[in-house]
Amino acid sequence: MSFAEIQQKAGRSWDRFQSGETPRVLVGAATCGRAAGAMEVMRAFQQGCAADTTLTPIEIHEVGCLGMCYAEPLIEIRGPAGDRVLYESVTPAMVPDLIQIHLGQGRPVAEHALCRMLPQEHSDNGEHIPGFTDLPMIRHQLRIVVRNCGFIDPTDIDHYIARGGYSGIVRAMELGPEATIEEIKLSGLRGRGGAGFPTGLKWSFARKASGNPKYVICNADEGDPGAFMDRSVLESDPHAVLEGLLIAGYAIGANHGYVYCRAEYPLALERLRTGIAQMRANGLLGEDILGSGFGFDVTIKMGAGAFVCGEETSLMQSIEGRRGMPRPRPPFPAHAGLFGKPTNINNVETLAAVSAILEKSGAWYAGIGTEKSKGTKTFSLAGKITRTGLIEVPMGISLRTIIEDIGGGVLDGKGFKAVQTGGPSGGCVPAKHYDLPVDYEHLAQVGSIMGSGGMIVIDKESCMVDVAKYFLGFTENESCGKCVPCRMGTQHLLRLLTAIADGQADENDLETIRMIGDTMKKASLCGLGQTAPNPALTTLDAFMDEYLVHIRDHRCPAGVCKALISFAIDPKSCTGCMACAKVCPVEAITGSKKQPHVVDQQTCIRCGACRQACKFGAVLVE
C-alpha cells in the first residue's frame, strides 16, 4: 500500500471516530487516570449502557492523558445531539446520571462538566460550560509534543496517521538524510532529556562517524522522581515517539533502534509493543519502508530499576547486559556507543518533537520560544500546587504564569516558597525569581537546570533542609558507586544534612557541604555525581536562614524535621471530635468526647497523622 492509500484509510477511520453518528464515551485511561479510578468508571459505563435498552449503541474508547491530572478521572461524552463535554472527577456513582441525561436525553450535565471540547458547538441551555481552550490550565499552553495526547486512541495507528502522523518520515525520505539533519538544525531543537545539546548537531556527528552498523536509542528511562512527561507521551501517543526514532535512524544511517523504557511503566511498554506491531503491519517498519529501500527495526529493552541508567553510557551498558555504570567520555557514543558502534541517543520528548518538526518544518518550530531556547517544553506540575498535571508551554514563559495561571497557584493558598526544577540534578528556585523566564539559560543563571522538566512546587509548610535531605537520600541510594567523588560525596552530604535535620550539626558543617559539593561537581564521572550536590547547594544559597535556625536554635520553622518538633493540641480550637485519637497509630492522644484532647509526648512518634486528620486546625507543631 502506498502512503497516500494508508492516509486515506486512516482518514476514513478517523472521520468515523470524530463524526457524531454514534454517541460515545472517551475514558482518560493513562496511569494517572487509572490511579484515580478510571477503569471502575469505564466498567460502570459499559454495564450501564448495556443495561439501558432505550439507548442507541454507544462506543466506549480508552484515550490517553489530556494533562489535567488533578481532575481525573476525566470522561468525554458525545451525546446524540453532538455535544462533546468533558466531565471531571467522575465516580461510578455519577455514571447513571451521565448515561440517562447526556447519552439518553442529549443534555450535558453541567454540575459535573469541566468544559466543552469544541467552543463553538451548541448553545448552552441556560447553564455555562467553558470551552476547552478557555480553561485557565489550557489557555497558555502550546501543544506540540502532546499534540494528540487525550484526543486519539493510542492503540489505533489510524488516528495518529489521520492527524498528520508518519508524514514526517515521508518528508524526511523526500529530503534525504543530510537535508533532514539540516531541517532539525534549523528548528533549533535542543535535547529535552535535560542537558539541552542541539539535536541536529548530535545527529550530524553520528551520521559522519564511520562504523557499521549504527544504532539509534530512545531513552525512555524517566527515573527523575517528580517527572512523568515521557510516561504520559508514551501512553497517550506512542507513534509520535516511534516516528521520531524512525526519522533519527534514517538521518544518521542506522537500521536498528532500541527503546529503553522503565519496567515501572507497564502501560507505556504495552502501548509501545502495540505501536511497533502496527507499524510493521502498515509497512512502516521492516526491510523496505514504504518502498524507499530504507530498512529499520525496533527492539524494546525494559529497564530494571536504576536511576543512573538514564545516563547514556550507563544505558548502553545495561542494553549490553552489564551493570549500568557510566564510562568516561570521549569516546562519545556518536563514535563508539552501543556494542562499540556509532550510536545516537535521544529522549522521548525530543523524538516526539522531531516527528512534528519534520511534518511541519524546522522554520515553523524555530518561530516558537526564545532566541537560544526554541520551541516548547513539557513540564510535570506536582507538589503543593492546585492543578497538578502535565503541561506544554513555549520556552520563555514565566514561572509565575506556569504556577499561578496554569497551575492555579499554591495548594490551599499556603504561599509560594520555591519550585524545585530538574529533579535530583536540579535546584530550588526561590520566590524572588518568580518572574524568571523559563528557558535553559535563565534557569542556569539562578543555579538550577531545565532537566527533564519536573516541577515540584514547595509551599511555606515544607522544610528546605528536608527537601535537600530527601534528594541526597535518593542520589546516595542510586549512585552506582564506580567513582569515589559521587559514592563518598553523596554519603557525606546525606550524613551532614541528616545531622542538621536532627539538630546535631554546627555551622562549620555548612562549609563542609559546599566543599564536598564543589569537589563532586568537578570530579565526578557522570552527570549523576556532578549534579547530585545541586539540591543542597541551591537551598543553602537561597535559604541560609532556615539552615541556621536548625543549627543554632534546634528548631524546624516549617515543622517538618521530626527530631526538632513536637505536636500539641490547642484546647481552645479542639472540639473533642476524636478524629485525631482515632488515627494515632500509637495511641498517644487521649481525652473524652467533646473535651479537649492531649498528646502524650513520651509516646508520640511525630508521624503527623493527627495534624492531617484534624479539621479544625487544632493540632499545633512546635
Added chain:
Amino acid sequence: MATTQRTEIATIDMAEILKNHGHSRDNLIPLLQDIQEHLNYLSPEAISRVADHLGLSENDVYGVATFYAQFRFHPPGRHRIKVCQGTACHVRGGGMVLDAISRKIGIVPGETSPDGNFSLERVACFGSCALPPVVVVDDTVYGRMTARKTEKLIEDLE
C-alpha cells in the same frame, strides 16, 4: 511440601524460558526479567541455569542482578505493597504512608511478613506524581492515599 512443588514448577518453566532467548550476553537482563515474571523471584537455581545458558559465571550474573532494583532473591508475599517515595509523594506525606503500613504489618521495606501474606517495597517513583501519595498493591495503582486509607486497604486484603 509447598517449597518442593515451587522448585518443580520452576524447573519446567525455566527450560521453556531459556529456549526463547539467545546465548549472547545482551539477553541477560531480559532473561532475568522473564524468569522473575514467572517465578516471582530469582532462585539460586535460576541464576545457575542462566549462567550456563549464557556462558557466564554465576558471580557475573549475580553482579548484574544485584545492581538493579527490580530483581528479588526471595519469594515475595502473596500481596505486594509498593509505596512511592518520589518527590511529589514525599512532600505530600508519602513517608507517613510508608511508616503507617510498616507499623501495620510489622515489617520494614524489603521484607516479607512471616506469614507470607505481604511484602513491602519502597519505589523511587511511579511517575503518577499528580496524584500523590501513591501506593501500588498487586499492580493496582491507588492515588491520593493517606495513612488511614492505606491501613483500611490492607485490612480489606486480609
